[in-house]
Amino acid sequence: MGLDIIDIEDAASRLRPFAVETPLFEWPILNEKIGARVLAKAEIFQRTGSFKFRGAYNSISRLDRDACPGGVIACSSGNHAQGVAEAARLLGIKALIVMPKDAPRLKIERTRASAQIVFYDRETEDRNAIALDLCEQRKAAFVPPFDSPQVISGQGTAGLELARQAEAKGAELDAVLVPTSGGGLLAGVTIAVRDRFPAAEIYSVEPEGFDDYRRSLASGTPQKNARLSGSICDALLIGEPGALTFSLNRHRVAGGLAVSDADVRLAMAYGFRELKLVLEPGGAVALAALLSGAFAAKGRTVAIILSGGNVDPSLFSGIISSDV
């Protein structure tokens, strides 16, 4: 597969005028608690509140506009939707998003601000079929959420920044924990980080019950999840690894981790109380893996990606208020 560091560097040049270079945080209090050096790449501060803008902009900016007079169409529970809508807005292109009916209200509102929305049912309808039909009707281009070289290269720019920022802090990365759904961020970050830190072990982190990537990496063949809904991590409920992402990740990624919704709630509450960050459930899974002990970090230098911060006020309030 021809996707390598050059593609990610190329995406980085394209993104430079528009994407935020998000900070790589290090908190004394978290280091003390974990007994490790923890570096946190805060993609919640990316345009639209998640890393998804990176892949969306890299993809849409390369489209042949004459071939898609109807604009762009994407399927997403919310973060890819916002990324696509914002990239399309910046590029002056129309966007239509196919969203699950149960997507968080905040994500729906934020998407609606600059795109048209068509809803579907996660359990009974095939979002890709709906999107591809619409693409044909409207002569629009489909922007895949993860399984495309342009999307993976775009997401990889977060890893490129992470590696450079870690180096600037004099850190030698032992491991990187990446929130994972279809595996696009995982693939891009793995290529970018291991280019600079070849010995770094990269791990996927998923919600329990939706750990298709963990099981696929362990068995060597793609595994599916039994369910498509039922975790608070709305951003991480894709049913199986992407074909392209899995081919890139299966020999490069060290393994997979899974965390419970309870672990995620505690991580979000810790983020509020001690780190002063607004994390959405899916964006908090790597932090949850550290705090819960699902990943044994002691004595090591570990980077985590805080991948998104788009959470409904009601859910966030319930989580921070129940924490004592």
Added chain:
Amino acid sequence: MGLDIIDIEDAASRLRPFAVETPLFEWPILNEKIGARVLAKAEIFQRTGSFKFRGAYNSISRLDRDACPGGVIACSSGNHAQGVAEAARLLGIKALIVMPKDAPRLKIERTRASAQIVFYDRETEDRNAIALDLCEQRKAAFVPPFDSPQVISGQGTAGLELARQAEAKGAELDAVLVPTSGGGLLAGVTIAVRDRFPAAEIYSVEPEGFDDYRRSLASGTPQKNARLSGSICDALLIGEPGALTFSLNRHRVAGGLAVSDADVRLAMAYGFRELKLVLEPGGAVALAALLSGAFAAKGRTVAIILSGGNVDPSLFSGIISSDV
């Protein structure tokens, strides 16, 4: 008065191994909304969740320990308390804090983790008298919250970083908005920022009804507030400017701004929804001054200080949930 940039640079060397160099943020969405270039110094990411650690550590690390076998004592509604407790912990010194009974629960809990607490009533008791009595009884050293050269120099290190980070971003600062209570942060930041940007206008920002600094700057003589409680900005309810801070600020600071509690609530909700930050009321006043239009920023380059993020979950939940 002999306090100048050398003192702040000296404090910066002393703080370097312990304080966090907090990020200077710039968000496309906020720039677009305000129609200005906005840079935000996020002191919520400082050790203990506010800038107060800087002045506390700079002060306590310079004490002659033989002269204070009973440790250190401070008065604070919470952020100075936590800063003093944490600095004392790092230096292996005992700390006792005189706190108002109505301090936020989170601040009380976080202070109690590493210090002893004595409570007082904001409206009827004199916290300084209580603290000075205790200092005499225990042979302890008093750490003033703002009116001391060491505290001002320590807080000024936030301004030193801000100026250097702004320069690295190629920004020429037109104005800086500083959350203000006793005026220590204001004094330190003013000296540090104007050393690098002599034309920058510095403004204090206070809650309406507690705008003693604004009125004092306007009249040229120290003015008192009529009340000592009654705003959600618990960190900014000091009754009058410090004598030392006012002498430093009166000819250097351009003027004062005041914002309502309603403006502050909207700024905190905006911080949650769009910026993914946890801001406490007092920490959000400079952002509130921009969003409410209290400060006319259009077309200018303006830095704001987000001074603290220690807010009770119940208050935060109420504020983010009522925002639509």
